[in-house]
Amino acid sequence: MMTFAEQFDRFAQLHLPAHLGDDAILRFRSLARPVDAARDVALGLDEGSDHLVFVSSGAIKLVAHASAGRNQVVAFHFPDELVVVPARAEHSYTLSTLRKSDLLVFDYASFADLARSDPAVLRSLLDTARSSLSRSREKSLTLGRKTATERLASFLVGMAHRIGVEREGLTFIDLPMSRRDIADSLGLTIETVSRQFTILRDLGIVRTVGKSGVQLVDLRALEARAGYLTEAA
Amino acid sequence: MMTFAEQFDRFAQLHLPAHLGDDAILRFRSLARPVDAARDVALGLDEGSDHLVFVSSGAIKLVAHASAGRNQVVAFHFPDELVVVPARAEHSYTLSTLRKSDLLVFDYASFADLARSDPAVLRSLLDTARSSLSRSREKSLTLGRKTATERLASFLVGMAHRIGVEREGLTFIDLPMSRRDIADSLGLTIETVSRQFTILRDLGIVRTVGKSGVQLVDLRALEARAGYLTEAA
DNA sequence: CGCCAGGTTGATTGCTGTCAACGCAAGTGG
């Protein structure tokens, strides 16, 4: 559990320009609402407006909802990242924690109004939006055109980059999300995800440790199965 | 075919703030490269850097490429819209025209550098990125969790909003893209798209006129089949 | 040590993909 001061300082360091005056910083600070949530909790955000959420610690998922209880995990986010949470449109969105998390919640409109005065803050927001857009487009390709094996391989390669740690020369991932979350992120069922894990394990490409640990034994082979474009157009 | 002056004026009116000085406008103008392309042409953009493309006239598609020749249409764009075209990453992206189009191409980095001085330009860019992100997330839900019927219904409802025209009290859409483009956008095959059109036609929900015309006879029924979230969470 | 949510494995179904033929409209050239 982090203090509000710790959280905001971290946020300011990463997402606000260094040159910002004390008064401006205080104004941003007054917009930040700290939320300290346990594992597997849906944040009750006002669905009528957009929000900006900074992840101080923990891990979260942004989920889109369709009819008949079908869910699609639109994005996972990890510490130090900033997330744009859209208001309800044709579908609604919820933000949930994957593990105990410390978050800072901003009202998007208020934040953007304050940022109006400072180009550097806007640049930072723009970069956040662009990298989310980029990941979302990659996800579209995955969901629209890849097989189950390729989806899981792409997922693991992506997670390796974002939360993987080196251990004895190999990449190790401690997945904060359940098989259901992975399935909802990849547009598959939990059973299919499980079977794909089994296939990769039997091929000796990954090793699973308990329910959440994954050791990437052969990253090359994993990438080869991810359906990436191999050669220039 | 529009003149460069016409195109840039339109762009400036929509995406640059009114208060911008003549010298600043001229600098943005000097970054704009006019491209006037025939139907079904892939723009040869440098894949090493991001671009910003303004659609003056026509219609375009942004396509992501996976291995084995699989393509995913990531976004369609129509006149007056601004598109962020990403550099090649794990997959590559190409921008192609759907019909004869007039475009203005900017190098993203140069544009953003110029915009550094003006918060209003950045706000505008940020809004562009946010609306693309929003559409991309909706697409993730469609690709990950919807059935073929729901995908086509969602697609038609979306297109109705963007390029539909009222005619005799009904919405009429003149689709600029082929069945293949629709399939590549919805993560389906052309045969499945065709069959779904037949189903909606047989149900009396839409009427097709030639290859590109679609008359939405019963918009309510179409929306009901789009898989939208019907009730509040 | 025993519970039990979460994960794995197996049998079967079904939606969409694949392969193939046909239809139709627009364009071309004799």
Added chain:
DNA sequence: CCACTTGCGTTGACAGCAATCAACCTGGCG
């Protein structure tokens, strides 16, 4: 002016991958 071609869309038969339904297993926690 019409036969031929060509590109796109539609329809049909069949196959296959992932979903569904159903046990069974496991490891993390009290």
